[in-house]
Amino acid sequence: MKHNSYISNSRFIMITRRTVAVVVTMALVIVGGYIIQEVTRAKSSEVKDLSRSTYFTDPEQYDVIFLGTSHALYGISPFDIWNECRITSYNWGSPASTIPSDYWKLVNILDYQKPGLVVLDCYNVSMTYKTMSEYRIHEAFDSFPLSYHKCLAIKDLMQGQRRKDDDLIYSKEEQVNILFPISAYHSRWDRLTEEDFDYQLIDTKGAGLLAGVAEPIEMSATSAKAKLATDSYGIQYLRKIIEKCQEDSIPILLVYIPFPVTEEWKMEANMVYDIAEEYELEYIDFTNLDVVDFKTDCFDPNSHLNLFGQEKVSRYIGRYIIEHYDIQSYSSDTNTGKKWDDLYEEYSVYRRELIGEMN
């Protein structure tokens, strides 16, 4: 009996030790893999913060969320809005984003907060592809941790879908690359710099700032109501965004950020009027307004505003939001007010440096 008990004790100890060894190994691999992912992940690209780390430290502080393409990314500055009307906002614009991508960004954002207002730039609403390329999806979604809604987003945007860049269908590997950014970023091991280990962020609340002035292309006029007649993915997902906001009782404002439009883009902007009317939404079509001066406010000839144009658009949107929506303004004696005032000072210094480099 003693012998049997000794054997079963020994066996139990052996099984326990082996189980612990397996668990410890797996845990170390997961932790190590996470560290590799975070170190090798591209924190910034050109002038934008890919990690969006400041959003996730306290998502609840942002009353307004901006969604859209690089037009929104470089056309709206939350700090310029703060300076104008002291409302808090975060810019979730990403380059070559699409309305379907913006829908899924919103769904993922709603896992963290319920904003007081969603502002959606409707550029690309006429697009008949769900996404541009794998890299654009990286830029839109890498900052979101792995979650159920992120998996749904990738499934909807990529599984069996063609991308605009080369009209090819996304492979399974490309989908895995998005869900596990380490698969795309690990090859950066030979390009790591101090920034990868000690990322010093200039907090712009998600916005990008472009310092430069370009001569705009010649804009072609078109009749006020002519529009592109397509039932695009853009229109389908615009409806989904609106309905999602309605379902969650979140007001939504549609905008079309200004840029030197050709006839095709003007017709795209005109498409949004019907949707706005159908859902009784406000729509700021900047292509019909003289808010910016393209001679001084363009960064490139045909698409993006520089930081001067960005400031004008941001102030306009800020004033519009205060007049039409019930969004809180923070006074300087509140915690949020003080924090944002300090951050605005840093932002202003950074902005002045950029302007200085321009000159």
Add this chain to the structure above:
Amino acid sequence: MLFNSIDFLVFLPIVLLVYYIVPHRLRQIWLLAASYFFYMCWNAKYVVLLLFSTIVTYLSGIILERLKASSKPTSFVEKSKKLVVAICFTLNLGILFLFKYLNFATNLLSQVMSRFGISLYMPAVDILLPVGISFYTFQALGYTVDVYRNEIYAEKNFFRYALFVSFFPQLVAGPIERSKNLLKQLYKPSEPDFNRFVKGIYYILWGFFLKIVLADRIAIFVDTVYSDYENYAGCYLIVATVLFAIQIYCDFGGYSLIAVGSAEMLGISLVRNFDAPYFSVSVADFWRRWHISLTSWFRDYLYIPLGGGKRGKARKYLNKMIVFLVSGLWHGAALSFVAWGGINGLYQVIGEILTPIKEKVTSALRINREGIGYKLLCMMATFALIDFSWIFFRAPSLRSSIEIIANICKVHNMWVLFDGSLYDCGLNQKNFNLMLVCIVILLLADFAKYRGKSLIKELLAQDGWFQIAVMVLSILGIILFGIWGGEYNETQFIYFQF
């Protein structure tokens, strides 16, 4: 599905888990189902060919067994057995010929006839090569011959036999198993063995290191140079050819190790396919260490039936040439592969002819043939000869092989080895240096194997904490440095591209 894919990394754990949970009597059925699923992931409709080969060779085994047991006259039985084997070989090799060699044969015939002024139009048949067909066909035919030779009894259990042919770890890229080894193990499914499990993981990790850290990294350099060999001539080609020798070893060897490791985790031992081949002291020695399962298959099922070395020297040399030419053809349906095989055959023949002269010379010069210096010289000479033949294996065609050799000889640019030019061939300096470090690691591991030491055995004898550290660092190293996933490219992240 490839071994180095997410699909396999999900597939294997599921197979293992279910295998050890289900009752013993269902284990082989589960493995059979998993193996067929594995094969169908490549191309579902070609599973019919796998099944056909399985049925034909299974039935041939049964018939051979019945003939052996029959009371008919011996001469009749022998003739009938030979007929059964002939039919079995014809059917299986016929399918192999149809899918792998038909277009090659018709092109060759067309070219030969055109030299005699006869124009022969042979439309190319658009057939996708069924993956692994060369491997499982040989494995199944080997079983038939083993039964014919009374080396084993015919397998009566069709499902067990089908599993022998289709066992997924070695189905698509070997090692080519013998019935005496694999089929025997399938009789007694083993109990879970933690040490074997860990051993299997070590094999898999080493296999992934060879494949995705080293082979796929070298491939970037080799592909860059070989795809533009006119511009990358001279020393570029020499370096690329040397690296290709390592690439093909790591690619194939790595894949084999993942197969061996996966099988080990299922409690099945597969034959080792490589034994430190680049430490060979002669070409004959190389072929005892390289793709061992295929070389031994050719020895046992082609060379020996042809008479081997028992019918005089001339016949022996002829048999060797036949074996190597066929081996070349087995590797690929192109003249360059045949040339590669033929060159290796010639090496063997010339090596044998020169052996007495070599012995006389080394004796006369009082060279110690067991000394390190002599062995090192032999290893380097063997490597040079084998590496030369790899040109024919890697080049896109026979003509390209000749052009590449010409480009190596006529361009003299040794300075590229020193002035950083090699970093412009697809691999930047860091990746190139990492590749060199990994090659050193490989050489050290193979040297240990050459000296009879098994690093994995040594590792298994170490303390648990040390093994955990080795395993974790290996996995993380493969994740960080492996060539997998998307290649990060800053230019793709340019903000204004949309």
